[in-house]
Amino acid sequence: MSSNSSTATVLGLKKALTSAVSANQAKDIKDILTQLKTEVKATEELLRETKIGLAVGKLRTHENKEVSGLAKELVKKWKEAVGTRAPPANKNVEAKDSGSASPSVSTKPSPSPAAPSASTSKEDKNGASSSKPSPLDRKDSAVSTASSTPAPLPAGTVRSSKTDSVDTSKITDDKMRNKCIELIYDSLSMDSVVESVIILERSQDIEAAAYKGLPDTAAYRNKMRSLYLNLKDKKNPDLRASIISGEIDGKSLWSMSVQELASAEKKAEMAALSKQALFDAQGAAPKKSETDMFQCGKCKARRATYYQMQTRSADEPMTTFVTCLSCGHNWRFS
Helix, strand or coil: CCHHHHHHHHHHHHHHHHHHHHCCCHHHHHHHHHHHHHHCCCCHHHHHHHCHHHHHHHHHHCCCHHHHHHHHHHHHHHHHHHHCCCCCCCHHHHHHHHCCCCCCCCCCCCCCCCCCCHHHCEECCCCCEECCCCCCCCCCHHHHHCCCCCCCCCCCCCCCCCCCCCCCCCCCCCHHHHHHHHHHHHHHHCCCCCCHHHHHHHHHHHHHHHHHHCCCHHHHHHHHHHHHHHHCCCCCHHHHHHHHHCCCCHHHHHCCCHHHHCCHHHHHHHHHHHHHHHHHHHHHCCCCEEECCCCCCCCCCCCEEEEEECCCCCCCCCEEEEEECCCCCEEEEC
């Protein structure tokens, strides 16, 4: 199967899979996943071009156990196929030619320097121009030192910035911010087969958006802690996949509530608790009875509900609250 035909085939299967998921057709989803498992030979280039890994990864938490099981097997198989690939042959050559023995130097060409923007050029009081970049706008050497392909990991080892040899210590001039970028990277990469460069860029975007939106240090630290805890949740792969794919950007992420960040299982749990709390609150409210004893002074109807409460001292009569069922008029009397 040629590369072009393979890509076209996978894109076709991805489209069919998306349609089956939207229609909640478990049988069709299983058939497509089986076809992907048996007929598609995963390569880094194929996964990157088609983004089929993101579509399949979201199904690992599907309500149908057979679907989620197949999705997990398929993701694991693709991880092994991409992770065990031999490193590029020119890696050592480039290191030798550059005269550096550091293994962290990437073979990926560095991007061309962009023209200085208004945010990176300032004038001092004497009118002199300064080209010192803002820490918020810097894209330092951590991007260029990130490996383009995740290295093979020993069994049981979780992927992180350390396993990927990604250095976040000099991205900004603030140690706390650099540590936050590292934590976000660790949570996004834990079950991903996407290139380190992409994950690092997503991590920087998230941190920069939170830093700009929350200038207060305490609020910033609390938000970053909340993001980290939600992103590293093993039951929340959909959130990680949406961020890596670009569906959710940094600005949208930091403005999301705790409920929006939660996994599907956690959302269901919170909904159940909210429903129970509402039921308990209703149970504590005064019991209403329907009667025809009272005539509405507004529409003259005799269908109404009422309840009684002791609103004054104990030796005073109870207050009766009446609601007309025809027009909604409320009144009370003692």
